[in-house]
Amino acid sequence: MKxxxxxANGPTGRLTTAQALAEDHTITAVTRNPEAFPLSGxxxxxxRADALDAAAVDRVVAGHDAVISTLGVPYGSEATTTxxxxxxxxxxxxxxxxxxxLVCVTSTGVPMKAPPGETxxxxxxxxxxxxxxxxxxxxxAARMEEIVAATDLDWTVIRPSGLFDGGTVTGYTVGPPQMVxxxxxxxxxxDALVRAAVDDxxxxxxxxxxxxxxxxxxxxxxxKEALRIGGGK
Numbered sequence: 001m002k003x004x005x006x007x008a009n010g011p012t013g014r015l016t017t018a019q020a021l022a023e024d025h026t027i028t029a030v031t032r033n034p035e036a037f038p039l040s041g042x043x044x045x046x047x048r049a050d051a052l053d054a055a056a057v058d059r060v061v062a063g064h065d066a067v068i069s070t071l072g073v074p075y076g077s078e079a080t081t082t083x084x085x086x087x088x089x090x091x092x093x094x095x096x097x098x099x100x101x102l103v104c105v106t107s108t109g110v111p112m113k114a115p116p117g118e119t120x121x122x123x124x125x126x127x128x129x130x131x132x133x134x135x136x137x138x139x140x141a142a143r144m145e146e147i148v149a150a151t152d153l154d155w156t157v158i159r160p161s162g163l164f165d166g167g168t169v170t171g172y173t174v175g176p177p178q179m180v181x182x183x184x185x186x187x188x189x190x191d192a193l194v195r196a197a198v199d200d201x202x203x204x205x206x207x208x209x210x211x212x213x214x215x216x217x218x219x220x221x222x223x224k225e226a227l228r229i230g231g232g233k
Contacts, residue, residue, distance in 0.1 A: 001198055004028040004060055006051050006090065007070035009037050011165070012105070015190035016070055017044070023194065030060050051086035054093070061093035066101035066197045073137050080136040083144035091151045102155045103196045104148060105189070106141040108177070108208055110159060145206065156196045157206040160184035170213040174202070181210030 003020055007013040008029035017029050017039055026043045034046040049056035051071055061067060067090060073082045083106065094102060148155045159177065166185030173179065174192060192209045195201055 001066065002026045002028075002064045003066050003068060003197060004030060004047075004064045005068045005070065006030045006086065007072060008046075009033060010070055010072060012072075012163070012186045012189055012193075013070040014039065015186055016068060016193050019190050019194050020198075023198070025198070028060055028064065051089060052082065054089045057086075057089040058093040058096060061090065061099055062097045064097075064099055066103070067094060067099060068193050068197050069102070069104035070193065072105065073140075080140055083137070083140045084147060087144040087147040091148060091153060094153055095151070100154045101197055101200070102148065102151075102153045103193055104144070104155070104157055105193070106145055106157055106159050107138065108159045108161045109138045110142050110145065149204075149206075154200070154203050156202045156204070158189070158192055158196065158202075159206065159208045160189045161208070161210055163189070164211075164216050166211065166214060170211055173210045173212060174207050175210075177206055177208055179208050179210050181208075181212065183211050183215040184209050185211040185214075 003025050005013055005017050005027060008017050009031035017027055020027050021039070021041055021043055024043070028045045028047050029037060029039070030047050030049050030051070031037055032048065032050050034048045037046045047060045049060050051057060069086065069090060071082060071086050087104070091102065094100070145157050148157060161184045162182050163184055163186055166187045169187050169191045170185060172185070172188035172192065173181065188211045189209055
């Protein structure tokens with residue numbers, strides 16, 4: 001399968017690219033800095049493009065079977081429309097070139113509330129702080145979901161929770177929004193992205209990916225990942 005991956009040079013994007021290559025897919029990895037991309041191989045093309053540049057997006061999408069977006073934005077960034085603007089450009093390019101399968105990442109923070117069943121400390125202290133820090137970005141991620149859902153593409157939106165670096169793919173859980181679970185391993189997220197794109201899972205659905213094995217403490221993830229949002233970082 002010929003896949004184009006946006007945000008390919010982020011931690012999740014690199015893992016997604018590596019996994020797709022290991023499964024013998026042909027990949028175009030899209031990044032603003034190709035010279036910094038660490039992967040190589042005969043089935044890999046590294047393309048310089050900014051997802052906010054409609055013409056550049058149009059060029060890299062052409063000729064592929066599916067698109068995966070792992071784009072993300074750090075807390076405090078002034079680029080508060082990256083999710084929505086990239087979604088407009090990617091979906092327009094896909095429509096123009098007859099590419100139907102789109103899988104993209106947002107965040108479990110998009111509903112702007114803690115899921116039921118979490119501890120009082122998590123619901124009353126940690127989640128409100130994270131939402132306050134990331135409010136403009138979560139709002140734009142919600143706009144991205146709306147843009148994608150309004151297309152006639154075969155889309156899937158995947159929402160990870162607090163991201164951490166896991167060693168291997170686990171028996172992670174995929175389900176409807178507002179599942180209980182504070183963490184998502186980037187390896188599990190990468191696997192879920194590839195599985196959705198290649199196997200046509202969860203078409204025209206929003207799903208969450210939650211890791212339940214080998215998760216770190218909420219405090220360690222909060223300290224390490226508090227400046228990150230989404231899956232492309």
